[in-house]
Structures are given as structure tokens and as C-alpha cells.
Amino acid sequence: MTKDPLVVFTPSGKRGRFPVGTPVLTAARQLGVDLDSVCGGRGICSKCQITPSYGDFPKHGVHVAQDALSEWNKVEERYDQKRGLKPGRRLGCQATVQRDVVIDVPAESQVHRQVVRKAATARVIEMDPATRIFYVEVEEPDMHEPTGDLERLARALRAQWDIPEITAEFSLLGQLQPILRKGDWKITVALHKSSAEATPRLIAAWPGLHEAGIYGLAIDLGSTTIAAHLTNLDTGEVVASSGIMNPQIRFGEDLMSRVSYAMMNPGGDAEMTRAVREAIDTLAVEIAKEAGIAPSLILETVFVCNPVMHHLLLGIDPVELGQAPFALATSNSLTLTARDLDLASLPASAQVYVLPCIAGHVGADAAAVALSEEPGKSEDLVLVVDVGTNAEILLGDKTRVLACSSPTGPAFEGAQISSGQRAAPGAIEAIRIDPETKEPRFRVIGCDKWSNEEGFWEETAATGITGICGSGIIEAVAELRTAGLLDPSGLIGGPAQTGTDRCFPEGRTHSYLIHDATAEGGPRITVTQGDIRAIQLAKSALYAGARLLMDTRGVDKVDRVVLAGAFGAHISPRHAMVLGMIPDVPLDKVTSAGNAAGTGARIALCNLAARREIERVVREITKVETAIEPKFQEHFVNANAIPHATDAFPELHKIVTLPQVSFNTGGEDGGGRRRRRRG
């Protein structure tokens, strides 16, 4: 008796014998090989493309002859003419097994393919979306055997896709009949599962084979900005990214002022809820337009946000979050619909997943950072700092993770800074001050050159120099300190003390002039004493939060630091450390994770299992409340000074020159006198 042909799939290595004539897709399904298909093997969706390999495969013990698969058939011919198949590719539902064969499933034909982020850290996301599409052919109604169209669709899904039962979003009920008739009883449906075990829910439908893709939005809803990534739910590709200001800013710059607004104004919470939902709705329309897709294709949205934004998004009065014991209305994750949130530009049936909150001050954004950076899987002790209007701080390793948040205020984002602005073309994002001449040079967003390089002024003529963004102000304060223009208490010296007219009197204190374009009708960009104080408050809060976690964990140093946040990628680790934003670690142990909360949102968007994972992780995190901890206040006060490098951090010394100055005493350190130390 001749054995059936052997079929080996790569890269999985799964193998089995199948009778001659078995379609490759059928073989793959029986072996549990991850081979995609939307049309269920009808040769119209092309998702099941595979590549047969020929020749000797000693590893698999197989020789593959040229006629190992059936001949190219008419369906493949037609598909190739119409859409084009890559050379060597076959349609898995058409090609049948004839002899022993090795079949490669290319990444784009895998449902659970891995998507590598373009950003610096190579975080891999495995595709396992909650929403998938299925093509089915539905029986026509028969008045002698009356059943509803929905029930016949369910029967077709059972027969053709082995999906035992479905439920339907209410808003779909009215759409189903015209769609079925328009597609002549052929239909593509999108089914959403809230968990691996959940009954799939019908959330969208299109006549015939739907080829325009389905999309999801990962939204990082911050106090100041709302950032969104539009993601193809099939490929995992980010097709557009966009952000807008949070319009709630008009009710209060920081979270606590918004909570106060809700407390002082009856209906104020509803007003803020309406504002933020409208902004999200606008953002969805804009980002869809940018990507050239219809907003109706956005079938899922994942939100990460701090607890106050969480409550305001959901229409819950945040008043309890403004006072001890900071009780959340609900801390668990939520699965909702776009209709629940009045997001009118999305389909009413579009699904919304909101990550769980960790505590009353530590929100779903921190949970998202934990999902992205995985401190709980770290071998060494890592401090993850997500810098925003509120800083989310995680400290941990595989034994235990702690979390807190710290009210840094919006200074790090350029708000409440005299020449501050959001990160946009024309904003100063980096600055260096020469320790000898005290003259500044800088770089602005939209131009790669420094201001002292040739061509800078020509290239920035269009935008002008408009202000300083978050990373710029951090560098400016640190550079003022290293250039000896700022004493350890944070006081800017006068021209007499510093020897430069760039330090000029303004009221009872001094400011430092970075750039003056008033002659050409432009702005005058300075760092004022008030700016320094705002940054000192912000960085003290951040540092105190980190220290509180270290105390709780019983350590006085960490192995590495990850800077995250919307502008975390742009912060210079050296300047952050000079400023005292973060605990001292070797410079090469400070990395940037970019917008980790946004990445966490993207992971939750693309991977259903990740939702269950973060829900589990959140329950296990040790929550530390900064607001009522006396130690936090103590650390906060102690962190006010802008430190200098010590011998404990020789590496830092190699890079920065840290003059010891003090202006506010008449004593020996005053009067522009400098002491230098080098490591």
C-alpha cells in the first residue's frame, strides 16, 4: 500500500499525510497551521497564499518534485490576471496535494503574524485581533420554512466556518437585510470576541467579499493631548497617526483643576465628557481621511488614559478622584460600543475596549505602559517613567512590580512656561549653552541643523522660531545649570554674576535670553525664573514618586531607567539626569520607549490575549498612593535643588561639566565665581 503524500508546513514544522487531491488549505486547517482565509476556500479572498518549496529537504526527510502540487488552475489564473500573485505563490484553497511537499506560509498569510514596531525598541506584536472578518454564502429565505435572515446567517457561519453561535449588535439588525440582498446572499461579516471563549458578536457586514480591510484606533487620551494610531486589524500596520489637543483644557490645565470644575459647576462633568467625546470623534474622522479610508471601517477602539480622563470619557463624575480615598467608580477593563460613548463618526456597533485602571491615581495609561514595557518580566530592576501632565511611574522586576503616579503638571509639555509651546515645527527641542561664552545654540522641530550651522536660518525661515517645547525646556534648564548660570537652588544669576548680558533683569529676578526675533516682528524667547520654578516643581514630583516606589521596594538605586511618554523619546537622558528628574544610573542604562502607553494601546488593539494578560498583571501590581504619603512630601522638598554630578557617577562626569555656582548668598559661592571638577 502506498502511503498518502507527506505535507510539511514551514515555518511551523507541522506535518501530516493527506490523500492525493487534498487542498493545501484543508491540510493546514486539519494540522492547526496558522493559514488565513476570509472566503472559506472559495478562491476569491487570496488570504491563503502559500509558497511550495522544491528540491531536497534533508531536515524534513522529503524530496519535493515539481509536480508535488496540482497544476495552476483557472481560479488562480483569473486571480493572477485580476490582482496579481507574487512569483511562486499559489492559492492554498486551489492547489491540491499530489506528492510529498514542503509548503511555506509567508508572514502575510498568517492570522497570528508578528508585527515589528518601527520605533527604536523592537517590540513585537503578535496579531490576534478581537475582530475578524468572514465571508459566507447564506441560504435564501423560504416562506415554507420561515426563519429570520440573521438566523440563516448564523446557520451559514456554523456550516461554513464552524462557528457554533453568534449574537448581534442591535444596531446591525436594521442593516442586515439590504446587505444580504445587495450581495445576492453572499456577505462578509465582522465578528468580535470579547474573550477567547466569548460568543462572537456580529458588528459589521458588507455585501459580497469585503476587500477594503477593517481598522482599529489605539487612542492615548492624555490630559493635554489625544493621540491616535489607526491600525489595519488584518496586517497590524499603522496606516496613520494623528493627535489633537484635549479640548477639556479650557476647563482646567491639569487633572485636579478639571475635577474642581466638575465639583464647582453642576453638569460640569457632563460638559467635559461631551467635549472630549466630540474631540475623539473629530480625530477619528481626520485620521480616517488621512489614511484614505471610510470611518465606517473603524470597528474597534482601544483607550488608555489616566483615571480622571477615564471617568470623564465614560461619563462618570470624577469628583471622588479629587479627594481621599480616591475611589474609582470601576477599575476593571470595559468593553463597550461606540454608541455608548456617542462617537457618532464610528459605526454604532464599533467595539471599544478600555484598559483597566491600576488605582485612583494610576490609570489605564500606566496599565498600558506595563503592557508595553513589561517590567514584570525584567531580570533587573527597572524604573519606567511615563512623563506627561501626570507622570506614571512603575518600578519592578520579575518578582514584583510597584506603581504610582505623580502630579507633575503640564510644564514638561511646554505649558505654563513663558515661551512654552507644544511640540510642533518651529519649537526649540534641543539647546546647548557654551560654558565659556554662555552663548546658546539650538535646534528646532522641522530642521536637523543646529542654529550655528550653515543653512539653519534659511531652512527655518518658513516656520520661524516660535517657542520652546517640553524637551527643549528640560535641556535649557539643565544647560543653564551646567553653564554656571543657575545655582543649585535654581536661581538665575544676573549679568554681573554670570558675566553675560543674556542673563537680564526681569522684575525682581533674572531671565536668560535664548533668541530675540522682535526686530523682525518675531517672538523673544527666554527662560524666566518662573519657568525654572515650574520645571523644578515638575521634576521634584517625578523624582519623589520614583523615590517613594524605591523606598517601598526597599532599594536606593535602580538598574535601569526607561523614559516613556508622548515626548519621552525626545528627552535627553543626560539632561534629565542633570536636572534630577530621574535617579542616577549609568547613562547607557537610560533608554527611551517612546509613547509606551500608545504602544500598549496598540498591543491591546491587535491582540485579544494581551487584554486578559494586562487585566491579570494589573491585579498583581502593588499600588502606592503618593497623595497621602508623608514620605512623598519629604522627597518632594528634598528634590527641589538641581543637583550636580558626584564621584558616584563617573560616567556622567565624562560627558558633562558641572560648575558649582550659587547666586543667592552673598557668601563664597556667589559672584560668578566658579569651581570646576572633572571626573
Add this chain to the structure above:
Amino acid sequence: MTKDPLVVFTPSGKRGRFPVGTPVLTAARQLGVDLDSVCGGRGICSKCQITPSYGDFPKHGVHVAQDALSEWNKVEERYDQKRGLKPGRRLGCQATVQRDVVIDVPAESQVHRQVVRKAATARVIEMDPATRIFYVEVEEPDMHEPTGDLERLARALRAQWDIPEITAEFSLLGQLQPILRKGDWKITVALHKSSAEATPRLIAAWPGLHEAGIYGLAIDLGSTTIAAHLTNLDTGEVVASSGIMNPQIRFGEDLMSRVSYAMMNPGGDAEMTRAVREAIDTLAVEIAKEAGIAPSLILETVFVCNPVMHHLLLGIDPVELGQAPFALATSNSLTLTARDLDLASLPASAQVYVLPCIAGHVGADAAAVALSEEPGKSEDLVLVVDVGTNAEILLGDKTRVLACSSPTGPAFEGAQISSGQRAAPGAIEAIRIDPETKEPRFRVIGCDKWSNEEGFWEETAATGITGICGSGIIEAVAELRTAGLLDPSGLIGGPAQTGTDRCFPEGRTHSYLIHDATAEGGPRITVTQGDIRAIQLAKSALYAGARLLMDTRGVDKVDRVVLAGAFGAHISPRHAMVLGMIPDVPLDKVTSAGNAAGTGARIALCNLAARREIERVVREITKVETAIEPKFQEHFVNANAIPHATDAFPELHKIVTLPQVSFNTGGEDGGGRRRRRRG
């Protein structure tokens, strides 16, 4: 060793031994005795009232001493002073077992108590509501162990009520925090289960112990009228009943004209959906006002309706129901929320259950009739006819049930009748015509006397005689026939033929004058030839539907007939049979079920298991489509005549005198000549 005391519960007979000091409620729970409690044994809700019995109980082998239960305690004392306890009653959570005891659980302390309808047929409804309330005491938030308020509520329900987990309606999330704080962490919650196995869903909450009850609406959504029963979900008592006209009448009197309106007018379906939802909303407010309760206490609504109303209620274009194959968008039952249906006067979280449809022409109203009248449990062959604008007809016994619907039009409800009106005070509801004098006497709604009885005119002076309602027109046509004023084809004779001036010429035909109040400025109430034709069409449709089911079942007679429908209770079986509305059966085999669809809605409202039961029954019913069946047309045409009694129905002969007349031929039967036959 002394045995623990024996506790015997009646009426269940459940028994067990419990240590001295065990609260009666605890013993009941451990034995699975159906004893209600909302407060969980805290002595505040009084739902667990029981009555100890004293003396000898040979049946149970027990002697109960006067000190079998603990002494009356302070909690009971306080409750009795405040609210009053019936003599002999104790609170089951306070009284503890001391010696052998027999304890009676009165009906009102049982969760699953039985409620007997007040109406003629004693249909018993067992209470097993989908929504129940629970009182719990929730832990206060602790910022060192941060959890959401909802999660702490869930934990309390787990600990205090053994409810492993809950989900929450989204609209509740924003209400929870103020309610918990107002009740000082004591709260009553309403939990809804969509099936016995489903995870309970939080749908309402009140601070402290909620004592105002919870309510449900059973709504019979008809083409012409919308009828609602407001029911206490705890006791099953109907606290108010009310009805309003279906405002969709302005878009078309019958179903097909509404479907046409939707087809001819873009957005017409949405317009009709809005109209009917607004009317339901208004009705809910009115009925709550009538009962003196807040609409916010209405937590469940059950709908029964025909398929077109079903689709229009749900916001589904009914166009497919207007043409073969009459495909429903969905036929299964639905569980929704008030928010889904824009019923703004109810809580957004209020649950809505819509009964399943049987087929494209046989709706959830027919399913409700099947639930109420249970033809599938009948030993003999029963025909159930629900008379309305569309008649729902069921035929069956325990072996098999068949169903169809028949388009009778609104004539039976007094619409499209020259002097027709809805059933309201002043409407003629019964009429008798003297076979000798041809003079009428009648009764109007709001007065028990006949018009020839003393005091009639004084008692009806306030309302006047305003028109004829459905039951009145049926009797009028039948009486005209039995008085010899109408020939078998339905033609009214002239004065010369009939010998009475009450038959007067009007256009080319004759009308019969019932009452003329024009002298006093009142109406002139007549039966016109057009009225006769309208009733003939309606009754032919009804009869043809019944015959078609009988053909399909292979029988030519039925054992009994049940007349249901909003005005089914008011139809005289004798007149219905003279008219030929229903197949001939002995008169004592015709019973009235009142509003069976409404009763079915009430059963589904009060009993969760009944929902699963009707869903099962509906799947097993044989659906017969009248619209495309040639036999239906044949029966319809044959049923046009108004028959006379034959010797096959001697019983009928005993009651009615049936003159044989014919006016429309110039031959020997014409000219007012009469032949009489008596059985």
C-alpha cells in the same frame, strides 16, 4: 446525645435538623425552601415573614411547643411598631429554632409564588422574574488597597448573596458612586438575568434598603392600539392597565399600508419607528402616574406584536415583510435595553424582552397567545383565534400546533365602519333586533342597562350614544341576518321587502337605522351596505385562515374554539358563529380568553423560564403562510356568505331563529317573504 430540633416547612414539606439558635431563614436556605429576602437577614426588609404552627402534627410526626422558636426580639418589635406584622407572623431572619417546629411560608413570602389572573380563565402565573433586588453592605474604599466601587459591590454580592460575579449596564457606572455614599455604603441593587445560567447584570441601584418596589410593563403593541399592564415584579400584581392608539395609524390603517408607506417614502420607516417609540414612552409615563409610581422603577418591558410592528419597533425597515417570501430580519427573541429603543422615560438600563416571531406573517403576538393558551398542551383539538387588525390563528393539540395569520383589516375594531368607533363609553357594544317588529335595542359601554330598560337614557345622557364598537358591529350584522333583514349574500333589504322603515334607501343600496339623535344634535347611527361588506371581508379572511389550518392538519372540524384579542372577551360566540367568523362548534365549546397576547406578555414578564419555553415552542410550531396559498383564496371566496344554521348544529338552533331570506333576486324568495325553520 440529644438530636438537633427538627424543622418542617409547609407547604413544601421540606425538613431537616438544625442546631438550637439557627435562624429560620438560614434553615430555609439550607433546605432550598423558597423563602424571600431582600436584605439578606438583617431584619429590615420583612420579606421573610413566616408563621410557626403549634400543637400536634401527626402527618409530620412532630409536636410543636409554644417555645419552639426564640422569643419575639427587639428587631421584630421595632418592625411591628413601625410597619405592623400580621398576628402570628415572625421575621424568619430573627426567629431562631429552639425545639421541633412546623413553619408555614405564606404565599407572599415565597419568591416563586403563584399569581392567579383576575380574568375569566384562571391562568396561573408562577413568579420567577428575570429581575430581582438585593440589599448589600459594601466595604468602604481603602486607598492602600485600591479597587473600584463596582468591584467592591461585586465582592459584597459574592460574600453576602453567593452571587459569583456580575456585569453592569454601562449607564449605571455613573450612578453608582453617589448612591453608595448617600446610603452610607448600604445599597439595594436590581440584578437582571437574561437566562437562568446568565451572569446577573446590574441594572438599577438605590441608597439603603429600597422599599418602593420594582415594576415591569407587559406591552401588547397592536397595529391599532398599544395596551400595557404595569406589574409589580415582586408580587406579580397588575397595578395599572392602560392603552393608547398607535400613532402609526396616520401612516396607514393596516399593516400593508404602513409597509407601503415605508417603501414609497425614504425615511418613512424611521418616521414610523420614532412615532411608535414616542407613544410607548408616553404610555409608560401615563401608566406610572396612574399607579402612583416613578417611571424610574420600571426595570423591565416585554413586547408582543405582529412582525411589521416588531420591525418598526426595532427600527428595521419592514419592506421585506410586504412581499414574498416575507423574510424577517430576525425571528429569535431579543433582549435589549430601553436605551436601544430610545425609551427616554424609562431608565436607560431597563431591560426589554421581545418575544420571538413565528414567521413573516405570524408574529410575537401569536407566540404570546401560544404561551398564554398553550394549545400544545391541549388534549382536544383547539382553534385559538386572536381577533385584531390582523388575526393570529393557532390550531393544535399536544401532538402538533399550526399557526397562521390572516389580514382581517380593522373592521372588527370599529374602524372603516360608517358609525364605527373604538371601544369607549357611549359606544354600542351589544344589539338585539326583534325578529317580528325589526326594532333594535342595544347596550352601550358605561351602562349595564339595555336601551329599552328604565333609566337607560338618564344613565347614558352624559356620554350620549356615540357610535358602534367592534363587538357591536358583529352583533348588528348577525342580528340583521337573524331578523331577516339581510339575505345570505349580505344584502340589506329595502322597506318594502323587510316591512320596516328602519331599512331605508341610501344611494343605490339600503342602510339600517339603529339610533337617530340628530334632533338633539347627536349622531345618526346606522349600518350601511358598505359596513356589511367590510365585515364580510374581515370575517371571510378570519374563517379562511382557520380553514387553511384545518386543511393542513387534515381535519374538517375542531373540538373547541378560543376567542382571544383585545376585544375577544366582548364578542358574543353565538353572533360570531351566525356571522361565520369561526367554524361551527357547539356553543358551549366557544370560550373567551380575553387579551391572550397581553397575558402571554405578562407571563413572559413575570417568569424567566417561560421565555425559554416559548422560544422552544415557537421553533416547533408548523408555520402556514396564507398569502401565497391558493386554498386560502378559495376558502376566502366561499366564506363570503352569511350562513344559516343547519341540522348539523342543533344546539345553535335552540337559541337562534334563522329566517331564510334573499333580496337580490326578483324571484320567489324575494319581496320580504319569509320561510322559517326551527330545529
